[in-house]
Amino acid sequence: MVEKMVSRIRSLGAKKLSYADRLVLVNSVLNTLHNYWSGIFLIPKCVVKRIEAICRNYLWDGSADFHRVPSVHIKGRSWHDYQPPPDVSWSWKNVCKVKELIKDAYIEDQWAPDSNGFTIRRCYEWLRHRAAPQIWAPVVCNSWNVPKHSLITWISMNNGLNTRAKLASFGYCQEQLCCICESSTENQEHLFFQCEYSQRVLQEIKQWCGFRVDVTMAGLGISGTSMKGLKQQVHCQLWTSCHYHIWFERNNARLNAVITPPIKLAERITAEAKTRILSKIGSSICGQDGVWLRKWNCMVT
Incomplete structure (x- = not known):
């Protein structure tokens, strides 16, 4: 099963696909192959992890083998106390900036504004209402x-x-x-x-x-x-x-x-x-x- 998935990825057409096309291939072909075999055999956990790694590597890099070392920003540290170093990407700095904005919404690691818990939508609404209204809006x-x-x-x-x-x-x-x-x-x-x-x-x-x-x-x-x-x-x-x-x-x-x-x-x-x-x-x-x-x-x- 793993060999079949790798052969699909290594085919000439699969290498030239865009990110959106690779996403379609992963969802419609590679995952379908996985689901078919799962209905017949009990797949070992190590094989499942290998399949996930292949799909992930292909989606982001266009290859079944991923040779680049991924960025590790937080390891063994508290997310709430984390401060990004100056050499990180712009997108990661903005994620950390939002984290600082929503600190006040947590009490003892619990999302306080809504008893139903944290969601992206509730967080956005909370941030939007905290901003001072602009006179020109x-x-x-x-x-x-x-x-x-x-x-x-x-x-x-x-x-x-x-x-x-x-x-x-x-x-x-x-x-x-x-x-x-x-x-x-x-x-x-x-x-x-x-x-x-x-x-x-x-x-x-x-x-x-x-x-x-x-x-x-x-x-x-x-x-x-x-x-x-x-x-x-x-x-x-x-x-x-x-x-x-x-x-x-x-x-x-x-x-x-x-x-x-x-x-x-x-x-x-x-x-x-x-x-x-x-x-x-x-x-x-x-x-x-x-x-x-x-x-x-x-x-x-």
């Missing part, structure tokens, strides 16, 4: 937003955009001036809040919609308190749209040395906003919201 994750606008804004809120200042801190960029105005260091605070180009774009949008679209964190307070209903939804949509298009123009200036005039960019943003509004409400809205939208030429007559 309802605005960024809004159904009125264009998905790609929400994505760029989400990255921006997590300080993940590769501005020149950030790239310079990694040693990948020597020039740190803003790609658009070339007057100050290009970081997220300057690009969205202080750059003259961004301020002119926001001023043009204000003239169109009648209220200030504040892309700072204070703008989140505006959308959450003083604005309600339709105006709040539109403000969220414009808020994320401005982040996306300003970042788009920054990349356009950096890669193509082309900058769209602020008036033209504001027109593009407002045109997208009109299309988004119409797709959400159609022509059935009335009352004060209807009057408000007619001033923007957003109503279908």
